[in-house]
Amino acid sequence: MKKKAITVDCPNCHRSIVWGDEYPERPFCSKRCKDSDFIDWANEQKTIPGSPSYDDIFSEGDPDLY
Ligand SMILES: [Zn+2]
Known part of the structure:
Protein backbone atom coordinates (compact mmCIF):
# COMPACT_ATOMS: atom_id res chain seq x y z
CA MET A 1 0.00 0.00 0.00
CA LYS A 2 1.44 3.29 -1.05
CA LYS A 3 1.52 6.00 1.57
CA LYS A 4 0.91 9.45 0.20
CA ALA A 5 2.82 12.25 1.85
CA ILE A 6 0.68 15.13 2.97
CA THR A 7 2.21 18.52 2.39
CA VAL A 8 1.15 21.84 3.82
CA ILE A 39 4.12 37.89 16.98
CA ASP A 40 2.24 39.00 13.89
CA TRP A 41 -0.93 37.55 15.33
CA ALA A 42 -0.43 39.37 18.62
CA ASN A 43 0.18 42.64 16.85
CA GLU A 44 -2.98 42.19 14.82
CA GLN A 45 -4.97 41.56 17.97
CA LYS A 46 -3.68 44.78 19.40
CA THR A 47 -5.28 46.77 16.58
CA ILE A 48 -8.79 45.40 17.14
CA PRO A 49 -10.85 47.69 19.43
CA GLY A 50 -12.36 45.95 22.41
CA SER A 51 -9.90 43.08 22.38
CA PRO A 52 -7.42 42.42 25.15
CA SER A 53 -4.29 44.34 24.29
CA TYR A 54 -0.90 42.86 23.59
CA ASP A 55 0.41 44.48 26.77
CA ASP A 56 -2.29 42.92 28.90
CA ILE A 57 -1.62 39.47 27.53
CA PHE A 58 2.07 39.63 28.27
CA SER A 59 2.16 41.66 31.46
CA GLU A 60 -0.34 39.43 33.23
CA GLY A 61 0.74 36.15 31.75
CA ASP A 62 2.68 33.46 33.53
CA PRO A 63 6.40 34.26 33.04
CA ASP A 64 7.17 30.56 32.97
CA LEU A 65 5.06 30.21 29.84
CA TYR A 66 7.95 31.25 27.66
ZN1 LIG B 1 8.14 28.88 7.34
Missing part, protein backbone atom coordinates in the same frame (compact mmCIF):
# COMPACT_ATOMS: atom_id res chain seq x y z
CA ASP A 9 2.31 25.39 3.29
CA CYS A 10 3.97 27.12 6.18
CA PRO A 11 1.55 29.92 7.19
CA ASN A 12 4.46 32.28 7.68
CA CYS A 13 6.81 31.78 4.73
CA HIS A 14 4.54 29.61 2.51
CA ARG A 15 7.18 26.96 2.01
CA SER A 16 5.80 23.49 1.38
CA ILE A 17 6.61 21.04 4.13
CA VAL A 18 5.76 17.39 4.65
CA TRP A 19 3.24 16.78 7.42
CA GLY A 20 5.18 14.48 9.71
CA ASP A 21 7.65 14.10 12.52
CA GLU A 22 10.28 15.81 10.42
CA TYR A 23 8.55 19.11 11.15
CA PRO A 24 7.55 19.16 14.82
CA GLU A 25 6.46 22.81 14.49
CA ARG A 26 3.99 22.01 11.70
CA PRO A 27 2.08 23.57 10.08
CA PHE A 28 5.07 25.89 10.40
CA CYS A 29 8.35 24.87 8.75
CA SER A 30 10.38 25.87 11.79
CA LYS A 31 10.18 27.25 15.29
CA ARG A 32 11.38 30.54 13.90
CA CYS A 33 8.36 30.81 11.61
CA LYS A 34 6.06 29.69 14.38
CA ASP A 35 7.30 32.42 16.71
CA SER A 36 7.22 35.01 13.95
CA ASP A 37 3.63 34.18 13.08
CA PHE A 38 2.60 34.43 16.70
Whole structure:
Protein backbone atom coordinates (compact mmCIF):
# COMPACT_ATOMS: atom_id res chain seq x y z
CA MET A 1 0.00 0.00 0.00
CA LYS A 2 1.44 3.29 -1.05
CA LYS A 3 1.52 6.00 1.57
CA LYS A 4 0.91 9.45 0.20
CA ALA A 5 2.82 12.25 1.85
CA ILE A 6 0.68 15.13 2.97
CA THR A 7 2.21 18.52 2.39
CA VAL A 8 1.15 21.84 3.82
CA ASP A 9 2.31 25.39 3.29
CA CYS A 10 3.97 27.12 6.18
CA PRO A 11 1.55 29.92 7.19
CA ASN A 12 4.46 32.28 7.68
CA CYS A 13 6.81 31.78 4.73
CA HIS A 14 4.54 29.61 2.51
CA ARG A 15 7.18 26.96 2.01
CA SER A 16 5.80 23.49 1.38
CA ILE A 17 6.61 21.04 4.13
CA VAL A 18 5.76 17.39 4.65
CA TRP A 19 3.24 16.78 7.42
CA GLY A 20 5.18 14.48 9.71
CA ASP A 21 7.65 14.10 12.52
CA GLU A 22 10.28 15.81 10.42
CA TYR A 23 8.55 19.11 11.15
CA PRO A 24 7.55 19.16 14.82
CA GLU A 25 6.46 22.81 14.49
CA ARG A 26 3.99 22.01 11.70
CA PRO A 27 2.08 23.57 10.08
CA PHE A 28 5.07 25.89 10.40
CA CYS A 29 8.35 24.87 8.75
CA SER A 30 10.38 25.87 11.79
CA LYS A 31 10.18 27.25 15.29
CA ARG A 32 11.38 30.54 13.90
CA CYS A 33 8.36 30.81 11.61
CA LYS A 34 6.06 29.69 14.38
CA ASP A 35 7.30 32.42 16.71
CA SER A 36 7.22 35.01 13.95
CA ASP A 37 3.63 34.18 13.08
CA PHE A 38 2.60 34.43 16.70
CA ILE A 39 4.12 37.89 16.98
CA ASP A 40 2.24 39.00 13.89
CA TRP A 41 -0.93 37.55 15.33
CA ALA A 42 -0.43 39.37 18.62
CA ASN A 43 0.18 42.64 16.85
CA GLU A 44 -2.98 42.19 14.82
CA GLN A 45 -4.97 41.56 17.97
CA LYS A 46 -3.68 44.78 19.40
CA THR A 47 -5.28 46.77 16.58
CA ILE A 48 -8.79 45.40 17.14
CA PRO A 49 -10.85 47.69 19.43
CA GLY A 50 -12.36 45.95 22.41
CA SER A 51 -9.90 43.08 22.38
CA PRO A 52 -7.42 42.42 25.15
CA SER A 53 -4.29 44.34 24.29
CA TYR A 54 -0.90 42.86 23.59
CA ASP A 55 0.41 44.48 26.77
CA ASP A 56 -2.29 42.92 28.90
CA ILE A 57 -1.62 39.47 27.53
CA PHE A 58 2.07 39.63 28.27
CA SER A 59 2.16 41.66 31.46
CA GLU A 60 -0.34 39.43 33.23
CA GLY A 61 0.74 36.15 31.75
CA ASP A 62 2.68 33.46 33.53
CA PRO A 63 6.40 34.26 33.04
CA ASP A 64 7.17 30.56 32.97
CA LEU A 65 5.06 30.21 29.84
CA TYR A 66 7.95 31.25 27.66
ZN1 LIG B 1 8.14 28.88 7.34
